[in-house]
Amino acid sequence: MTRTPLSGVACSIARATDLFGDAWTALIMRDVLVGVTRFDDLAEDLGISRKVLAARLARLVAEGVLVRERYQERPVREHYVATEKGRELYPVLLALMNWGDRWYAGESGPPVRLRHLGCGELTSAVCACATCGEPLTADDTLELPGPGGRTGPGTQVLGRLLKSRAHG
Amino acid sequence: MTRTPLSGVACSIARATDLFGDAWTALIMRDVLVGVTRFDDLAEDLGISRKVLAARLARLVAEGVLVRERYQERPVREHYVATEKGRELYPVLLALMNWGDRWYAGESGPPVRLRHLGCGELTSAVCACATCGEPLTADDTLELPGPGGRTGPGTQVLGRLLKSRAHG
DNA sequence: CGTGCTAGGTTCCTTGAAGGAACCTCACCC
DNA sequence: GGGTGAGGTTCCTTCAAGGAACCTAGCACG
Numbered sequence: 001m002t003r004t005p006l007s008g009v010a011c012s013i014a015r016a017t018d019l020f021g022d023a024w025t026a027l028i029m030r031d032v033l034v035g036v037t038r039f040d041d042l043a044e045d046l047g048i049s050r051k052v053l054a055a056r057l058a059r060l061v062a063e064g065v066l067v068r069e070r071y072q073e074r075p076v077r078e079h080y081v082a083t084e085k086g087r088e089l090y091p092v093l094l095a096l097m098n099w100g101d102r103w104y105a106g107e108s109g110p111p112v113r114l115r116h117l118g119c120g121e122l123t124s125a126v127c128a129c130a131t132c133g134e135p136l137t138a139d140d141t142l143e144l145p146g147p148g149g150r151t152g153p154g155t156q157v158l159g160r161l162l163k164s165r166a167h168g
Numbered sequence: 169m170t171r172t173p174l175s176g177v178a179c180s181i182a183r184a185t186d187l188f189g190d191a192w193t194a195l196i197m198r199d200v201l202v203g204v205t206r207f208d209d210l211a212e213d214l215g216i217s218r219k220v221l222a223a224r225l226a227r228l229v230a231e232g233v234l235v236r237e238r239y240q241e242r243p244v245r246e247h248y249v250a251t252e253k254g255r256e257l258y259p260v261l262l263a264l265m266n267w268g269d270r271w272y273a274g275e276s277g278p279p280v281r282l283r284h285l286g287c288g289e290l291t292s293a294v295c296a297c298a299t300c301g302e303p304l305t306a307d308d309t310l311e312l313p314g315p316g317g318r319t320g321p322g323t324q325v326l327g328r329l330l331k332s333r334a335h336g
Numbered sequence: 337c338g339t340g341c342t343a344g345g346t347t348c349c350t351t352g353a354a355g356g357a358a359c360c361t362c363a364c365c366c
Numbered sequence: 367g368g369g370t371g372a373g374g375t376t377c378c379t380t381c382a383a384g385g386a387a388c389c390t391a392g393c394a395c396g
Binding site for chain 2 (some may be wrong): 011012013014015016017018020021022023024025026027030031033034035036041042044045082085087088089090091092093094095096097098099100101102103104105106108109110111112113114115116117118119121122123124125126127128129130131132133134136137138139140141142143144145146147148157158161162
């Protein structure tokens with residue numbers, strides 16, 4: 001099968017999904033960020049094959065998203081903790097959670113609530129414009145070719161489209 | 169292989185990744201939301217196998233994320249457009265893009281820039297608290313069990329953790 | 337009217353990753 | 367020196383991803 005490698009593609013979404021676009025990886029990161037950090041706990045929690053879990057963790061460590069850390073000396077015990085790069089995946093998880101809550105939560109409501117320690121309130125995450133603070137949607141944003149943009153594999157048509165948009 | 173079905177799991181992230189946690193789906197949604205909507209254009213742009221593209225599109229239509237729409241009568245031509253449910257995946261894409269920009273953009277900068285039509289500025293997306301508007305990070309939020317929470321497969325350990333947290 | 341082009345898929349075959357379960361190893365503990 | 371628990375590896379089977387060829391319907395043109 002040799003899943004098509006997307007890491008070379010000139011698109012940050014492609015680069016991110018190359019790592020993250022795997023059903024298990026998102027759930028592993030959710031667990032690690034929430035506090036389930038040990039191999040056996042992850043295996044039990046996710047119901048994932050131990051082989052696949054080992055492979056995913058190794059990948060995440062290699063990518064610098066997690067580090068394996070000794071939390072006890074005698075006996076030696078290790079667990080996985082998120083690096084800064086890993087913690088910054090949190091917004092992706094919140095966005096997924098928001099969407100899942102909105103479209104799949106049953107009558108009983110969402111399975112997990114979120115408390116923001118900054119303001120103390122139960123809340124949800126919104127995707128906002130970094131400049132003006134207003135919510136961002138697909139309809140009021142425009143993608144434009146950026147400085148690092150090459151039209152490479154994975155963005156054939158998209159590249160042309162963005163270029164034409166930049167001119168028009 | 170029979171990818172473990174996650175849709176029954178009491179976690180919105182799991183439900184969302186069940187659909188979205190696939191390298192191609194995110195890229196297809198990126199393209200569709202940006203304006204690449206025809207089968208052949210998608211196939212060319214992504215370099216995806218036509219078979220897999222057809223399967224993904226069918227899945228996305230079945231999930232109500234895309235609809236197949238006739239845009240020309242003679243000859244009959246159809247394309248795929250995002251529903252509201254699909255357009256609301258945009259924040260997930262922006263979060264992925266942000267992360268990819270931050271950690272993988274080369275010296276030349278990000279491949280795509282974003283213009284917010286609301287304020288007119290080039291911008292990026294931030295993940296903010298819906299209540300107070302401040303940015304949300306993994307460190308200043310706390311997950312708590314919600315009304316729809318059952319401890320089901322996929323949240324064994326997590327469920328216990330959240331419960332203990334709710335009491336402590 | 338037959339040949340060709342384009343959009344939009346299907347079919348066929350091969351490979352390789354996901355699942356599952358058993359097995360392994362090391363350090364402790366009694 | 368047998369048991370236990372953490373943290374993986376190994377082995378085997380199955381099923382979907384990739385790739386490329388093939389198919390079909392509707393023009394369109396000479």
